[in-house]
Amino acid sequence: MDDHSTHGDHDDHDDHGDRGHYDDSSTETRGYASGEHAVPGGLAVAANGLRLKPSETRFDSESSTDWTFRIVDDDGSVVTDFEETHGRRSHLVVVRRDLTRFQHLHPELQSEGTWRVDGFALPAPGVYRAFVDVVVDGQSTTLGFDLFASGTGPEPTDERPDSSRRATAGEYEVELLADEVASRERTQLTFEVRRGDDPVRKLEEYLGALGHLVALREGDLAYLHVHPEETEPDSGRVAFDARFPTPGRYRLFLQTKPEGALITTAFDVRVRG
Numbered sequence: 001m002d003d004h005s006t007h008g009d010h011d012d013h014d015d016h017g018d019r020g021h022y023d024d025s026s027t028e029t030r031g032y033a034s035g036e037h038a039v040p041g042g043l044a045v046a047a048n049g050l051r052l053k054p055s056e057t058r059f060d061s062e063s064s065t066d067w068t069f070r071i072v073d074d075d076g077s078v079v080t081d082f083e084e085t086h087g088r089r090s091h092l093v094v095v096r097r098d099l100t101r102f103q104h105l106h107p108e109l110q111s112e113g114t115w116r117v118d119g120f121a122l123p124a125p126g127v128y129r130a131f132v133d134v135v136v137d138g139q140s141t142t143l144g145f146d147l148f149a150s151g152t153g154p155e156p157t158d159e160r161p162d163s164s165r166r167a168t169a170g171e172y173e174v175e176l177l178a179d180e181v182a183s184r185e186r187t188q189l190t191f192e193v194r195r196g197d198d199p200v201r202k203l204e205e206y207l208g209a210l211g212h213l214v215a216l217r218e219g220d221l222a223y224l225h226v227h228p229e230e231t232e233p234d235s236g237r238v239a240f241d242a243r244f245p246t247p248g249r250y251r252l253f254l255q256t257k258p259e260g261a262l263i264t265t266a267f268d269v270r271v272r273g
């Protein structure tokens, strides 16, 4: 395999700390060669020769902090060379284990290989899963780590994913236009963003796509790779190609930018066998 990567330190030119979005997309990876997404990501702290090492895993939900982590290789050496996907060299998704409190952040890579998240906060007590998405040597990897927040505030909810196909965010309503979803089959997930009765005519791109989607399985928070598909920006629709590995319930977090306003909406789907 050609090693077309360059080794060395780069200043990260990302803007800092923007919140919002996500999915994984068109990056060529070995795992996708057959069109299969064989193993869900995010279930392990180490995969594909990479290991996630957070500086801290205990937080106070009533304050924010500057959090850092590193990614090391099999020898324990700090990895500094990351390729961009969706215009970023890493994507950090943090969700409480009851599938609430979704965040999507873009850590900043320091020259020595430390990823930094300024003003990091876990907004309510509980156990969270942090997912770090990176591409190293052409291979896409999602690593996961549990984080803990103490304090007083809303406890995990007893709401479970069931089947909610509509969500609202401010003046926008988003609907998941999908019939029954079957496991192990390629499934197109199309969302329509409306304001009032009409589809929004102006969906803006966010990180190189009209929308970003994170899909998490209830029970273990397996993190599914979902790929954007082309849609017309003036159709008010965004579509993704997904494959759910097992039957069960999943929560989808969609981020879109109708008329330039970044919104996050959550949906629940039941996947049949």
Ligand SMILES: [Cu+2]
Binding pocket: 021, 022, 023, 086, 088, 090, 091, 092, 104, 105, 106, 207
């Ligand atoms: Cu991202």
